[in-house]
Amino acid sequence: MSAPMLMSERALRRDPRYWLARIHALPRPESGVLRIMNVCGGHERTITHAGLRQALPDYLHMIPGPGCPVCVCPEEDIHAAVALSLMDHVIVATFGDMVRVPCNAPKREPRSLQDAQARGGRVVPVASPADVLILARQNPEKKIVFFAAGFETTTAPIAALLSQPGLPDNLLLLLSARQTWPAIAHLLDSDEAGFDALIAPGHVATIMGADQWRFVAEKHALPTAVAGFTPELLLQAIHAVMAQAARNSPQLENCYPQCVTAEGNARAQCLMDAVFTIQDAPWRGIGVFAESGYACRPALAGHDARVHFPQVFNDAEARRGEMPAGCDCARVVLGRITPPQCRLYGRGCHPRNPVGPCMVSDEGACRIWWSSGAVTPTDRAMA
Amino acid sequence: MTNPVIGTATGHDEFITLAHGNGGRIMRRLIETVFVRHLGNPWLSPLSDAAILPNRLESDHDLVFTSDGVTVQPLFFPGGNIGSLAVHGTINDLAVSGAKPLYLSVNTFLEEGLPLAQLQQIIASMAEAARACDVHVVTGDTKVLPRGLCGGIYFGISGIGVRPRGLTLGSDQIQAGDAVLVSGPVGDHGIAVLLAREQFGLSGTLESDSASVLPLTQAVLDLPGLRFMRDPTRGGLATVLHEIALATGLGIQLMAEQIPIRGSVQSVCDMLGYDPLYLACEGRVVAIVAAREADEALRLWQDLPQGREARRIGTVVPDHRRVLIKNEWGGERTLQELEDDPLPRIC
Incomplete structure (x- = not known):
């Protein structure tokens, strides 16, 4: 008897309806609502595209937080990449999303890498660091600048690339990589965190370990669960934080043990540590977070675009903080407002003509909400 | 037998050169040993300026005429190549209009440097696809472009077919309450081509669905409740349904779990962030059918080998x-x- 019962329990756990029923069976929180933040564009995509907000109890507020690396890439790095792409001997290689991210440039100047490309700039979209290596070997007479924004999940393969023996001399890195947790620490240390529970990012935790998020539960006493990316895995994590809230016993729960361990991927961490240091770093429109950015170690100076083109970065630095007029991406990223609460959302800013990065990237909350049908400010119930 | 174009003896002609488009002897040899060799028929083979065709038009039929441009990278992918794809695409445009395709014209744009062996293979596939559908390539033209000006080979292809007069198929026939049917899994072609590009370090056994949909469209053509058919190519299923919503002013309500999507297609989409509902198909049909005939249409499709995985995926609704x-x-x-x-x- 027991074996088939176990099997059916396992099958049940793969059905979103099982978790929805268990969530609905939990008591409503005493405070009236429970605000659950996620920090991964992949989580936000699943929540929105699977319509979880409509299926979940209305006292759960699912808040997209800082989960889009493209969205937090500082504006000065985009200015620098645009300038580099227009130099004769340079090709800028970057992940597809970055090509369209706008910065605040005067009308006659290119405001994105796509604009630069139309004016003769050389920009090549790539899907992986391996593509950059091929590009560098195919174009020995050019400098290949790999403009890489990303969280730990993207940073690890870049570290692997840089660790390869025989790295071509013409391959340079413009690194805009960030750690994810400092943004959450920043929110939690502010007067109003804006959330009562956290869904921690499964991909980041695969690399860095679930324990990286322990501070949320132990220092700040907020229910925390690491989640996978399918609707049922997310619902399982949502159930976990709700149950913690109901018991009033915040802790770190790993709801994605299929991929995530407490310590993470030691080899990846070792590779990253060998080539990168951690330093204070600016986040687009938000400001500098302590110890939130990766930078090339001095031994890699020969491959560091920031060292190779100091003038370009000095010029770009002067434009830090210049944001497109009316763009509220920074507050969307921090979960302070929902996408439709931005004045530009669906009016001046949509995927055809994005004003800010959140409407460009597939990881951006605005793009995700828009592509799910919340197309105007009055549509907010849709997402 | 030594092929005079491939020229194994001298090795001169292993690649397309600008001379293959010069209008002279080398070009004539190319046409004879590639195009006529594979596609030859009584109307094409005289190589006259225009094909003189027998009137196969029955008195109660109308002519249906379509045109298509075909580019794909890479030229060869699991399940087909640009040659078979070009024929299927044009036949399918005629088929979903309710027509039986009869004749095709094929304009070929070749890039200098294209290996002749590849051209042979592409045109042989084209011929095989046309033969399988009882369609004849009756006229065409060939141009050679300098290296760098075209991705190996492009086709401009047109097709003529016939369909019963009085057939009312079109978005203006669609009514609220009608059923939305799809003839098989969506997104196979898009993902097969993506994998064939080998850009993402992914590989797999997935094949393109590139095929003629003529058996599918002919099977349901006699149903009085058949309103509209379309093959969801570029932009995929979602784009066809958008066009319907735009043309009719009606909405489409889909049931996610009913839409057939292969596990491998969904996995690649999950990894790369694509939505299979927007990926191209090259051998599927979306049909809008009166609700009372939806089961019958589905049965007719599921009885065919290419329609076994057909599903009713949604409904046309008036409320949005x-x-x-x-x-x-x-x-x-x-x-x-x-x-x-x-x-x-x-x-």
Whole structure:
């Protein structure tokens, strides 16, 4: 008897309806609502595209937080990449999303890498660091600048690339990589965190370990669960934080043990540590977070675009903080407002003509909400 | 027998050169040993300026005429190549219009440097696809472009077919309450081509669905409740449904769990951030059928080898003008119009 019962329990756990029923069976929180933040564009995509907000109890507020690396890439790095792409001997290689991210440039100047490309700039979209290596070997007479924004999940393969023996001399890195947790620490240390529970990012935790998020539960006493990316895995994590809230016993729960361990991927961490240091770093429109950015170690100076083109970065630095007029991406990223609460959302800013990065990237909350049908400010119930 | 074009003896002619488009002897040899060799028939083979065709038009039929441009990278992919794809694409445009295709014209744009062996293979596939559908390539033209000006080979292809007079098929026939049917899994072609590009370090056994849909369209043509058919190519299923919503002012309500999607297609999409509902198919049909005949249409499709996985995936509704998709646990979202070429996401 027991074996088939176990099997059916396992099958049940793969059905979103099982978790929805268990969530609905939990008591409503005493405070009236429970605000659950996620920090991964992949989580936000699943929540929105699977319509979880409509299926979940209305006292759960699912808040997209800082989960889009493209969205937090500082504006000065985009200015620098645009300038580099227009130099004769340079090709800028970057992940597809970055090509369209706008910065605040005067009308006659290119405001994105796509604009630069139309004016003769050389920009090549790539899907992986391996593509950059091929590009560098195919174009020995050019400098290949790999403009890489990303969280730990993207940073690890870049570290692997840089660790390869025989790295071509013409391959340079413009690194805009960030750690994810400092943004959450920043929110939690502010007067109003804006959330009562956290869904921690499964991909980041695969690399860095679930324990990286322990501070949320132990220092700040907020229910925390690491989640996978399918609707049922997310619902399982949502159930976990709700149950913690109901018991009033915040802790770190790993709801994605299929991929995530407490310590993470030691080899990846070792590779990253060998080539990168951690330093204070600016986040687009938000400001500098302590110890939130990766930078090339001095031994890699020969491959560091920031060292190779100091003038370009000095010029770009002067434009830090210049944001497109009316763009509220920074507050969307921090979960302070929902996408439709931005004045530009669906009016001046949509995927055809994005004003800010959140409407460009597939990881951006605005793009995700828009592509799910919340197309105007009055549509907010849709997402 | 030594092929005079491939020229194994001298090795001169292993690649397309500008001379293959010069109008002279070398070009004539190319046409004879590649195009006429594979595609030859009583109307093409005289190589006259225009094909003189027998009138196969029955008195109670209308002519149906379509035209298509075909480019794909890479030229060869699991399940087909640009030659078979070109024929299937044009035949399918005629088929979903309710027509039986009869004749094709093929304009070929060759890039200097294209290996002749590849051209042979592409035109042989084209001929095989046409033969399988009882369609004849009756006229054509060949141009050679300098290296760098075209991705190996492009086709401009037109097709003529006939269909019964009085057949009323079109978006203006669609009514609220009609059923939405799809003839098989969506997104196979898009993902097969993506994998063939080997850009993402992914590989797999997935084949393109590139095929003629003529058996599918002919099977349901006699149903009085058949309103509309379309093959969801570029932009995929979601784009066809958008066009319907736009043309009719009606909405489409889809049931997510009913839409057939292969596990491998969904996995690649999950990894790269694509939505299979927006990926190209090259051998599927979307049909709008009166609800009372939906089961019959589905049975007719499922009886065919290419329609075994056909499903009823949704309903035409009067209460909105969107394409909405609802899953089995009550979540709902709008499928937006495709904005730009989907790019792989970065983490």
